[in-house]
Amino acid sequence: SQTIHQWPATLVQPVGSPLSLECTVEGTSNPNLYWYRQAAGRGLQLLFYSVGIGQISSEVPQNLSASRPQDRQFILSSKKLLLSDSGFYLCAWSAITYKSSYNEQFFGPGTRLTVL
């Protein structure tokens, strides 16, 4: 069976510090990978998605970046955190499917980031 891991679970960082959040998937190959941010009462905001190693698409301009150094590893980074970067960060994966299929996404446990 497939599992998705995220760490750390919680993180408190000062403004201007760097960030690195890691996500790994087990039990599947060549998944689509996603980074979301969830703010209270605002649903999920897609930040990045990746369809393969080194292939990253950004949905929202920001001071965050993402990388996919290995097939089942997805990293979210920042060089200098802002107060507005606080939130609940979720990693998700989905199988690569043909256009005639729905796109079920499976989520990790999330990282709660507080920037002070």
Next chain:
Amino acid sequence: QKEVEQDPGPLSVPEGAIVSLNCTYSNSAFQYFMWYRQYSRKGPELLMYTYSSGNKEDGRFTAQVDKSSKYISLFIRDSQPSDSATYLCAMSVWDSNYQLIWGAGTKLIIKP
């Protein structure tokens, strides 16, 4: 106007009641409609999905899509305290393998 509108609640009902959760949308190209359940401080998990219009039933849960009104619903029968969670709707178009458009989520509280 947001592509998907969902009342954030909270919606509080007594145990055993029938719950109705709803989303409206503006993009007529949406074909896949999903409901995710999210417990506090956890990632969302897929509860049900439907393709195009109609109803789909799974145990105590029924998902309904009305494409003519651009309106989807999730009904929960015989609600239990364990159903207390945030329910998010999500949608995608036919040819999208990546993009889910999400509602804000409705917080549901089932009182024992």
